[in-house]
Amino acid sequence: MTATVRLEPGRAFDAGRRIDELVRDRAASRLFSRDATLWGAEAEAESSRRLGWVDPLPLADALVPELDRLRERLNSLGQDRVVLCGMGGSSLGPEVIARRDDAPLVLLDSTHPDDVRAALRELDRTVVVVSSKSGSTVETRSQLAAFESAFAAAGIDAGGRVIVVTDPDSALHEHALQNGYRVFLADPTVGGRYSALTPFGLVPSVLAGADGAELLDEARAVLPALRADTPENPAIALAGALASRLPQRYAALTFEDPAKSIGLAAWIEQLVAESTGKQGLGLLPIEVPADAPELTDGLPSSAFAVDLSDGRAGTIAADETIRVLAPLGAQFVLWETATALLGRLVGVNPFDQPDVESAKAAARALLADAGSDGRATPSLTPEEVAAELRARVEEHGYVAIQAYVSRAAGAPLARLRARLSETLRVPVALGFGPRYLHSTGQFHKGGPALGVFLQIVDASATELAIPGSDAGFGALIAAQARGDRAVLEGNGRPVLVLDRNDAEALLAAW
Numbered sequence: 001m002t003a004t005v006r007l008e009p010g011r012a013f014d015a016g017r018r019i020d021e022l023v024r025d026r027a028a029s030r031l032f033s034r035d036a037t038l039w040g041a042e043a044e045a046e047s048s049r050r051l052g053w054v055d056p057l058p059l060a061d062a063l064v065p066e067l068d069r070l071r072e073r074l075n076s077l078g079q080d081r082v083v084l085c086g087m088g089g090s091s092l093g094p095e096v097i098a099r100r101d102d103a104p105l106v107l108l109d110s111t112h113p114d115d116v117r118a119a120l121r122e123l124d125r126t127v128v129v130v131s132s133k134s135g136s137t138v139e140t141r142s143q144l145a146a147f148e149s150a151f152a153a154a155g156i157d158a159g160g161r162v163i164v165v166t167d168p169d170s171a172l173h174e175h176a177l178q179n180g181y182r183v184f185l186a187d188p189t190v191g192g193r194y195s196a197l198t199p200f201g202l203v204p205s206v207l208a209g210a211d212g213a214e215l216l217d218e219a220r221a222v223l224p225a226l227r228a229d230t231p232e233n234p235a236i237a238l239a240g241a242l243a244s245r246l247p248q249r250y251a252a253l254t255f256e257d258p259a260k261s262i263g264l265a266a267w268i269e270q271l272v273a274e275s276t277g278k279q280g281l282g283l284l285p286i287e288v289p290a291d292a293p294e295l296t297d298g299l300p301s302s303a304f305a306v307d308l309s310d311g312r313a314g315t316i317a318a319d320e321t322i323r324v325l326a327p328l329g330a331q332f333v334l335w336e337t338a339t340a341l342l343g344r345l346v347g348v349n350p351f352d353q354p355d356v357e358s359a360k361a362a363a364r365a366l367l368a369d370a371g372s373d374g375r376a377t378p379s380l381t382p383e384e385v386a387a388e389l390r391a392r393v394e395e396h397g398y399v400a401i402q403a404y405v406s407r408a409a410g411a412p413l414a415r416l417r418a419r420l421s422e423t424l425r426v427p428v429a430l431g432f433g434p435r436y437l438h439s440t441g442q443f444h445k446g447g448p449a450l451g452v453f454l455q456i457v458d459a460s461a462t463e464l465a466i467p468g469s470d471a472g473f474g475a476l477i478a479a480q481a482r483g484d485r486a487v488l489e490g491n492g493r494p495v496l497v498l499d500r501n502d503a504e505a506l507l508a509a510w
């Protein structure tokens with residue numbers, strides 16, 4: 001039988017001690033028997049409600065045939081364009097599943113007015129999946145309101161076009177029942193970032209055409225090995241390797257096959273950064289292209305590499321690279337298990353996200369307060385940003401570009417990312433706001449205070465109303481940027497603000 005997981009940590013990973021610790025404590029078998037004491041007494045209230053993901057297959061196996069039938073019915077009605085409204089764990093998993101199978105899922109995880117407008121097209125053939133565990137996430141509820149209003153304006157009954165994925169009794173569940181939307185209820189004992197093999201991962205991706213049954217078989221093949229209290233358990237080996245380079249090497253530069261990147265690195269970013277980046281500790285995966293300067297010019301002292309490319313990206317910094325070769329369904333359960341074990345090794349609760357809520361609260365307050373200058377953000381000149389970056393970035397630090405711009409405007413930012421890492425010789429993350437707020441945002445605010453943050457804002461976007469709200473999407477995204485900045489600065493972390501139109505100039509001035 002061919003191996004379902006191949007894990008090859010390079011020579012620099014001296015993981016023996018951390019692996020022995022997990023084996024001796026029987027951490028894997030205890031995790032799979034849902035032992036909530038693994039992360040200490042303080043975490044127990046949360047962890048006792050968050051371990052449903054260790055046994056995802058019974059529910060998932062029953063769900064996939066139902067989704068296959070629903071997809072056929074929708075297609076027979078000419079409804080073949082599936083849009084997903086959702087943030088963080090409610091969108092990163094289905095995005096990867098759909099991209100792996102080339103299923104044309106349209107993902108809306110932005111509040112930029114241009115991105116929302118782009119999703120509101122071709123309504124006659126559109127079905128909208130609205131996914132939120134809590135049912136109250138402002139981005140998702142605002143996107144839903146925009147679709148409801150657009151369907152009404154087009155004379156289309158939203159009742160047959162909106163499909164909701166949420167936890168039982170959430171505000172969104174109630175709203176769906178009132179409006180006659182089809183609902184898929186999720187298991188409340190599975191947190192968002194561990195939900196790839198639940199209705200959150202499966203409903204949008206399978207409706208868009210992904211092969212759910214194959215994905216589940218891939219997970220099924222590896223699950224027994226993940227429960228074993230042995231050094232050969234790939235989740236124990238992975239957790240041990242990741243922990244062995246901490247705290248010195250806290251940045252995991254994660255790259256995929258250049259010929260087919262499916263977003264697995266972005267899913268890993270959320271899972272690991274949000275689970276471990278707190279109390280000044282943690283590991284930050286950074287999604288980078290296989291030809292990133294950090295990889296090809298010699299790794300920064302704060303980084304190691306994670307190769308998901310199945311060898312297709314060539315050999316990069318072999319000693320400091322962990323190669324993880326597995327099909328997608330196996331990758332999901334492997335990384336979930338390894339992350340929960342890593343939480344134990346780092347000494348944090350891998351199921352909460354304390355610093356995400358603080359930025360949400362700040363954005364809410366700013367939105368309520370903003371008045372006429374709700375979209376105004378002071379920004380620096382490109383020359384000032386360049387000087388500040390050179391002065392503030394330390395050898396052991398990192399830079400995070402946090403771009404509150406339309407995803408369609410991302411290409412120059414990818415070039416800026418490469419240029420900054422090449423010259424500053426530190427890892428550089430590129431995240432789009434508000435998407436990253438539900439992912440690496442936890443680490444940036446709660447992990448080690450080593451980052452310098454470059455916010456790129458777009459003051460000139462054409463406003464788009466949020467139906468039922470006084471604020472528009474443009475005001476919302478501006479408040480989200482300012483709210484996150486306020487919390488970062490409150491935690492003593494430097495934030496530089498640059499207008500989107502000056503990003504090219506920064507590149508030129510560099």
Ligand SMILES: O=P(O)(O)OC[C@H]1O[C@H](O)[C@H](O)[C@@H](O)[C@@H]1O
Pocket residue numbers: 087088089090131132133134135136137140192193274353356437438439
């Ligand atoms: O699914 P929802 O309740 O809308 O939550 C979406 C996201 O929101 C928060 O930011 C959490 O930090 C994420 O872990 C979560 O995935």
